[in-house]
Amino acid sequence: MPEEEANLTISYVDLGVTDQAVLKVATGLLAKHNNLQVNILNKENIDGQVVIVDVDNPDGRAFYNQFNARSGRGLLLLSNNALSEHRYPVLCKPVRVQTLRDVIYDLYNDLKIVTKTPAHPTNQTQAVSTSTASVTKNVENNTIVIVAPPVQDAKALENNLFFVLLKAQTEQQCMQVFCPPHSPLFLDPKKGIVATSVSRENLRKMTHGEAVVTSSTKLSETDVEILAKGQLIIPFTSVLWSAAVYGSQGQLIPTHKSDVPVRLKAWPNLSRLDFQPIHMTLTTIMTSQSLSLQDIAQRFQIDWDTVAGFYNACFATGLLLINPVQPAPTMPSVSKEVATKSSLFSKIAKRLKLS
Structure with missing residues (x-):
């Protein structure tokens, strides 16, 4: 069943030509398979709902260090190194189209206001019925x-x-x-x-x-x-x-x-x-x-x-x-x-x- 149509804006900081090309293909797949229309903003515009940053480059590192985690926007980090980062997703370069598409879609869902169903039943009667005890x-x-x-x-x-x-x-x-x-x-x-x-x-x-x-x-x-x-x-x-x-x-x-x-x-x-x-x-x-x-x-x-x-x-x-x-x-x-x-x-x- 197709997903609800929506719009998402993406900014990027210090991305190389190859990564920009991969991003363009990934957004095309999102439109085709997830019915998600993505607008990649101009290089100078960093106000996107999701920002993709190459932290191996000076401008990208500076943006990452100054990014406000409470801004309500998503941040995706790209690096040649396998960084252990608890706050934001990290993709180890070279970036793959399918993986980038999946991560962007996850970030999009994070930005949506949704009612999440608990992973475990909170009602004790239900919980006991599924217990191994x-x-x-x-x-x-x-x-x-x-x-x-x-x-x-x-x-x-x-x-x-x-x-x-x-x-x-x-x-x-x-x-x-x-x-x-x-x-x-x-x-x-x-x-x-x-x-x-x-x-x-x-x-x-x-x-x-x-x-x-x-x-x-x-x-x-x-x-x-x-x-x-x-x-x-x-x-x-x-x-x-x-x-x-x-x-x-x-x-x-x-x-x-x-x-x-x-x-x-x-x-x-x-x-x-x-x-x-x-x-x-x-x-x-x-x-x-x-x-x-x-x-x-x-x-x-x-x-x-x-x-x-x-x-x-x-x-x-x-x-x-x-x-x-x-x-x-x-x-x-x-x-x-x-x-x-x-x-x-x-x-x-x-x-x-x-x-």
């Missing part, structure tokens, strides 16, 4: 009794993208990951990047477990550097987080247990991550007290898959304290200073009295 109804207090599923071994999780990403991060190993029918992901956890030509929608399918990992191959850093050319560069942490939160399928990291108290030591940077309101609730719960995952799911009646996915994401990004020891209360340093001063004044007073 064992669920029974407690008639006496009208609550749901949630029992976590058994933890699978690492071998059984080889087809799950999150656990493949976690392994790559743990071993600091570059990898190529296949999730047919989509294009592969090229991972470099040391540089903190994922390079791919998949569209945002297809990447969402991969991180949400709708496309399983069929195989993964180890690569060298040089391999990834070469394969990243022409690809969209995404922060490794962003993909890892989404794959954990939405694709863990109720499975905890092997050797981790649901009955051990945990606590968040810091808030996730949710402004840069894919999250739902329930994850804000979990963050509040897990920063204020130490509870086991089983207790969290049961006491607050939260779908087990949501609890497990959030736990995996927080552990993978270094935000968790497992079985934390509560620190002993300490007196503020100000009180100690006051006590010291009082003791000193007392000694002086005694000496004056003696004299």
Whole structure:
């Protein structure tokens, strides 16, 4: 079904002749396949709804550094290097027509005012019905009794993208990951990047477990550097987080247990991550007290898959304290200073009295 017809203006800063030609072809494809009419503004006009900037050149770098992220406009960066940028999409040159078209269309959708459907059901009745946990109804207090599923071994999780990403991060190993029918992901956890030509929608399918990992191959850093050319560069942490939160399928990291108290030591940077309101609730719960995952799911009646996915994401990004020891209360340093001063004044007073 064709998309609704609309107009989009694009400006560019410091783009070479070849990249300008690629942009023109990409906008033609948007008009043909997405019914999106794009107007590429003159070089001097930088007021487009989307601005494409080559940050390898001085003017492009200057524009990028001064760009107002709150301007309501989209920004796309082009570079010869695989930059890890959390705020704006990055394309590693040479730019490919299809990849550029997909990214522009994603930016266009970002600019539209739309009502997004949550990735996870917020209604607890719906959530429980899709959970992998064992669920029974407690008639006496009208609550749901949630029992976590058994933890699978690492071998059984080889087809799950999150656990493949976690392994790559743990071993600091570059990898190529296949999730047919989509294009592969090229991972470099040391540089903190994922390079791919998949569209945002297809990447969402991969991180949400709708496309399983069929195989993964180890690569060298040089391999990834070469394969990243022409690809969209995404922060490794962003993909890892989404794959954990939405694709863990109720499975905890092997050797981790649901009955051990945990606590968040810091808030996730949710402004840069894919999250739902329930994850804000979990963050509040897990920063204020130490509870086991089983207790969290049961006491607050939260779908087990949501609890497990959030736990995996927080552990993978270094935000968790497992079985934390509560620190002993300490007196503020100000009180100690006051006590010291009082003791000193007392000694002086005694000496004056003696004299």
